[in-house]
Amino acid sequence: MxxxxxxxxxxxxxxxxxxxxxxxxxxxxxxxxxxxxxxxxxxxxxxxxxxxxxxxxxxxxxxxxxxxxxxxxxxxxxxxxxxxxxDILVQGREVSAGIVFADMEKRQLEVEAFGVSGYALHDENSFETPDRIKPETKRMHTKDSENDYLFPKHSITVLRVK
The missing domain is CATH 2.60.120.560 (Exo-inulinase; domain 1)
Known part of the structure; x- marks a missing residue:
């Protein structure tokens, strides 16, 4: 058009x-x-x-x-x-994915996973419940710049690679 x-x-x-x-x-x-x-x-x-x-x-x-x-x-x-x-819909189930850190040396990497999960889709923080939803941090190490990761249902995850 x-x-x-x-x-x-x-x-x-x-x-x-x-x-x-x-x-x-x-x-x-x-x-x-x-x-x-x-x-x-x-x-x-x-x-x-x-x-x-x-x-x-x-x-x-x-x-x-x-x-x-x-x-x-x-x-x-x-x-x-x-x-x-x-357009990938929000998953109503856990999703297992293999993550490959391309262009990284074939070595073990330290990865921090910051995620929010385990809440109902309509949940939100409020003045009465300011900590209802809060991120959790997981630490893991890769094997030769690769790793499997289980993403929880209805979640968002940010990975920081060191």
């Missing part, structure tokens, strides 16, 4: 829409006209799947292309691939 900005702060393309709380969104010229983002809204909760710097100029016509194949999403502006991602 072709698009031209005449005014306003951002532009949206909704796709994969079931209802207001369940849809995917491509936002061009978002946050102060500085980025292009793909969002997923699932049961009213929003998460950014990918983000890249991009500014939309007023009066300039853009050729926009959106490709969706299964859960894989690619967006193009003027023929250039701007973002590529996969």
């Amino acid at each position: 072709k698009a031209k900005k005449h005014s306003g702060s951002k532009g949206f393309i909704f796709f994969g829409r079931k209802d207001d709380g369940n849809q995917l969104l491509w936002e061009a010229g978002g946050w102060k006209n500085q980025d292009s983002m793909i969002h997923a809204h699932v049961n009213g909760r929003n998460s950014v799947l990918t983000q890249r710097l991009f500014t939309v100029e007023i009066g300039v016509e853009y050729e926009l292309a959106l490709e969706v194949e299964g859960r894989r999403i690619r967006v193009f502006i003027d023929g250039e691939l701007i973002s590529e991602t996969e």
Whole structure:
């Protein structure tokens, strides 16, 4: 499709829409006209799947292309691939994954895993219960720059490699 900005702060393309709380969104010229983002809204909760710097100029016509194949999403502006991602749903079960730390020497690495899990999806901290949800830290060592890791259901995990 072709698009031209005449005014306003951002532009949206909704796709994969079931209802207001369940849809995917491509936002061009978002946050102060500085980025292009793909969002997923699932049961009213929003998460950014990918983000890249991009500014939309007023009066300039853009050729926009959106490709969706299964859960894989690619967006193009003027023929250039701007973002590529996969919309992976929150897992309702544990997921075991092999992690390979590419381009690292074949040696044992120290890894800290910071994670939040074990809570209901609607749980949140409040002034009455400020510590209801808090991250936990696990430490592990890899074997030859590789390791298996069990990601708990409904979790988010950040790995710090030393």
